[in-house]
Amino acid sequence: MSALRPLPRWADLVLLPILNLLLAFIVAGLVVLIIGQNPFVAISAIATGAFGNGYNIGYTLYYTTNFIFTGLAVALAAHAGLFNIGGNGQAYVAGLGVIFVALALDQYHWAIVMPVALIAAAVFGGVWAFIPGYLQAKRGSHVVITTIMFNFIASALMVYMLNRVLKPANVSGPESRMIAEGARMPRLSEFFPPFQYTPVNLSLIVAIIALFVVYVLVWRTKFGFALRTLGHNPVASRYAGMSNSRIIMIVMTLSGALAGMVAFNEVLSVQNRLVLDFVADAGFVGIAVALMGRNHPVGVAFAALLFGALYQGGNELQYVVPGLTREMVVVIQALVILFTGAMEGLFRPGLQRTFMLFSPEQKAEAAARETVGSEG
Amino acid sequence: MDIGVIVSILDATLRLSTPLLLACLAGLYSERAGVFDIGLEGKMLASAFAAASIAAVTGSAWLGLLAGIIVSVLTASLQGAAAISLKGNQLIAGVAINMLAAGLTTFLGQQWFQQGGRTPPLQPGGRFTAIELPFTQELAGVPILGPIYSELISGHYVLVYIAFLAVPITAYVLYRTRFGLRLRAVGENPKAVDTAGISVTRLRYQAVLITGVLCGFAGAYFSIAQGSGFGNDMTAGKGYIALAALIFAKWRPVPAMFTCLLFGFLDALQIRLQGARLGGIEIPVQAIQALPYVLTVILLAGFIGKAVGPKAGGVPYTKER
Numbered sequence: 001m002s003a004l005r006p007l008p009r010w011a012d013l014v015l016l017p018i019l020n021l022l023l024a025f026i027v028a029g030l031v032v033l034i035i036g037q038n039p040f041v042a043i044s045a046i047a048t049g050a051f052g053n054g055y056n057i058g059y060t061l062y063y064t065t066n067f068i069f070t071g072l073a074v075a076l077a078a079h080a081g082l083f084n085i086g087g088n089g090q091a092y093v094a095g096l097g098v099i100f101v102a103l104a105l106d107q108y109h110w111a112i113v114m115p116v117a118l119i120a121a122a123v124f125g126g127v128w129a130f131i132p133g134y135l136q137a138k139r140g141s142h143v144v145i146t147t148i149m150f151n152f153i154a155s156a157l158m159v160y161m162l163n164r165v166l167k168p169a170n171v172s173g174p175e176s177r178m179i180a181e182g183a184r185m186p187r188l189s190e191f192f193p194p195f196q197y198t199p200v201n202l203s204l205i206v207a208i209i210a211l212f213v214v215y216v217l218v219w220r221t222k223f224g225f226a227l228r229t230l231g232h233n234p235v236a237s238r239y240a241g242m243s244n245s246r247i248i249m250i251v252m253t254l255s256g257a258l259a260g261m262v263a264f265n266e267v268l269s270v271q272n273r274l275v276l277d278f279v280a281d282a283g284f285v286g287i288a289v290a291l292m293g294r295n296h297p298v299g300v301a302f303a304a305l306l307f308g309a310l311y312q313g314g315n316e317l318q319y320v321v322p323g324l325t326r327e328m329v330v331v332i333q334a335l336v337i338l339f340t341g342a343m344e345g346l347f348r349p350g351l352q353r354t355f356m357l358f359s360p361e362q363k364a365e366a367a368a369r370e371t372v373g374s375e376g
Numbered sequence: 377m378d379i380g381v382i383v384s385i386l387d388a389t390l391r392l393s394t395p396l397l398l399a400c401l402a403g404l405y406s407e408r409a410g411v412f413d414i415g416l417e418g419k420m421l422a423s424a425f426a427a428a429s430i431a432a433v434t435g436s437a438w439l440g441l442l443a444g445i446i447v448s449v450l451t452a453s454l455q456g457a458a459a460i461s462l463k464g465n466q467l468i469a470g471v472a473i474n475m476l477a478a479g480l481t482t483f484l485g486q487q488w489f490q491q492g493g494r495t496p497p498l499q500p501g502g503r504f505t506a507i508e509l510p511f512t513q514e515l516a517g518v519p520i521l522g523p524i525y526s527e528l529i530s531g532h533y534v535l536v537y538i539a540f541l542a543v544p545i546t547a548y549v550l551y552r553t554r555f556g557l558r559l560r561a562v563g564e565n566p567k568a569v570d571t572a573g574i575s576v577t578r579l580r581y582q583a584v585l586i587t588g589v590l591c592g593f594a595g596a597y598f599s600i601a602q603g604s605g606f607g608n609d610m611t612a613g614k615g616y617i618a619l620a621a622l623i624f625a626k627w628r629p630v631p632a633m634f635t636c637l638l639f640g641f642l643d644a645l646q647i648r649l650q651g652a653r654l655g656g657i658e659i660p661v662q663a664i665q666a667l668p669y670v671l672t673v674i675l676l677a678g679f680i681g682k683a684v685g686p687k688a689g690g691v692p693y694t695k696e697r
Contacts (some may be wrong), residue, residue: 083415083467085471135673135677139676140678141676141677142676145619145672149616149670149673150669152613153666153669153670153673157666158661160663177573184497284471287468321486325486327479327482327486328479330478330482331479331480332472333479334474334476334478334479335472337472341465341469342459342465342466342469342472343457343458343466344462345461345463
């Protein structure tokens with residue numbers, strides 16, 4: 001048999017992720033079955049909990065917002081061949097930027113606070129990712145290990161900042177002062193009442209804009225070409241006269257800035273103050289989102305919506321099926337990462353063989369064999 | 377500071393560095409074989425849960441330990457299947473394992489025991505007890521050496537002694553046996569090993585399984601020795617500190633022990649230093665907590681020495697045809 005040929009584009013981008021997702025659901029369904037619950041009841045409870053009414057949809061979109069940001073952060077870095085596992089830390093530290101700006105400017109209208117806070121989130125998140133980028137580019141330390149370490153350094157830093165610097169005297173818990181109401185970024189429910197009091201806010205629009213910006217940056221600019229070249233073959237990009245270290249540093253900074261947008265969403269409109277662990281592992285969900293979305297903004301958008309729905313549906317799940325907690329969603333997420341990211345080899349060769357059976361060459365070859373047979 | 381305080385800090389150091397050391401040596405085997413493992417945390421967590429569950433049900437710490445090891449080895453095999461046989465991304469496999477363990481342990485814990493993810497408290501036999509070495513009583517009265525022997529060296533869980541025993545064993549296996557030579561070779565140049573007629577896949581699986589066994593010990597230590605029962609996210613990032621220690625030790629067993637002791641010491645110090653002052657300035661506890669990570673970053677960046685990992689690390693091996 002001749003060597004396997006690559007899959008058609010649509011199969012690679014759509015069919016394979018869906019097969020992997022299906023497998024993740026089947027395995028998760030088996031777990032549900034083992035503990036004696038009906039997986040179909042669970043899945044319908046998740047779907048209703050995620051999309052049942054305006055309130056549910058509002059929450060789903062709120063989660064989606066965060067996951068678009070972290071998914072894009074991972075996807076952008078991945079195009080340059082970098083695995084940014086530090087989205088959690090970058091988003092966490094970006095919270096500092098947002099809260100500094102918000103507390104300093106909160107006597108002003110939100111329309112003034114919002115753009116400044118957005119820039120502050122990008123700068124703080126960007127700096128937190130720039131350092132690992134710099135260390136990889138100039139000192140050769142592996143960006144994966146450094147970003148993991150930076151996640152932990154970030155959480156120590158934030159505990160310190162919240163307890164010692166930002167905590168007002170009259171508050172007992174480790175959290176900052178509340179942002180004045182007029183400075184908070186408006187929630188979408190103000191324009192669209194069915195969302196009720198859900199936290200989905202204007203940052204969803206920012207997320208959608210970010211999807212476009214990343215698309216243009218990666219596929220329609222010179223820099224995007226350079227970063228994809230680096231991702232495919234660092235030797236080639238250097239030979240072509242591109243500065244690999246410069247690209248690595250810029251990409252990591254941009255990736256961190258994207259992750260930092262989680263803080264923009266959470267601090268300026270959801271929590272309205274800086275609290276411990278507001279990131280809630282959105283950085284890790286971003287890995288699943290980017291893998292599932294094949295690092296493409298369109299894919300990231302769908303995958304973020306899927307995980308947003310799973311998170312929101314997972315919250316509602318325990319009220320419908322007693323005992324099924326939202327940890328089930330973490331399990332599904334882990335399985336998605338496992339199957340789409342690390343176990344691609346499970347489906348790809350089989351799928352490639354299947355496709356070759358139906359390829360034009362194969363048919364021609366089969367026809368040729370038949371003619372030979374009839375002659376002999 | 378009198379000798380009593382010093383001994384008690386060092387005693388805490390030994391207790392806190394044990395799981396780090398076990399996990400660090402675990403990571404050493406698979407990384408030396410060329411399989412990056414950021415899934416130490418997940419394997420420990422899975423083992424901690426299995427050990428506590430079985431120990432709670434059977435009332436036997438040894439059965440708990442066995443269960444922990446089995447579950448950790450199974451988790452390692454899954455990771456191995458992804459990273460070795462299916463040639464998947466080893467880092468992503470590790471991330472998935474960590475997440476899977478975090479989700480499944482809480483979920484199953486809640487399902488089985490209905491205590492918010494915790495396992496039931498262990499009966500006396502379900503937990504390892506401290507071992508009194510011989511002559512502890514007799515020597516306790518001797519000045520300086522007495523307290524060191526009776527409090528620092530004696531009176532630990534059996535897993536502590538196993539962990540420190542694993543250091544010379546690992547060093548011997550790695551540097552003095554044929555298996556160790558091949559293991560190191562497969563991490564540096566798998567093609568050479570393959571050319572010599574030795575199966576790269578088989579060697580890497582062996583390494584990953586040893587990693588599983590050692591993570592099993594480490595996980596069990598959390599839930600049925602140090603603690604009594606499993607709690608949510610019990611390993612609390614220790615798998616990542618172990619990974620940092622492994623890099624800090626430049627993937628060598630004896631330095632790994634000293635690094636883990638150092639990180640354990642920092643941990644013990646930070647518990648004791650709550651609110652302590654140095655020269656009029658209060659040292660933030662968080663600064664000491666972050667120190668292992670900061671040191672690792674600095675070392676990796678080559679500002680103090682240079683840590684270069686196994687050359688073939690992270691790359692799945694594809695045999696030429």
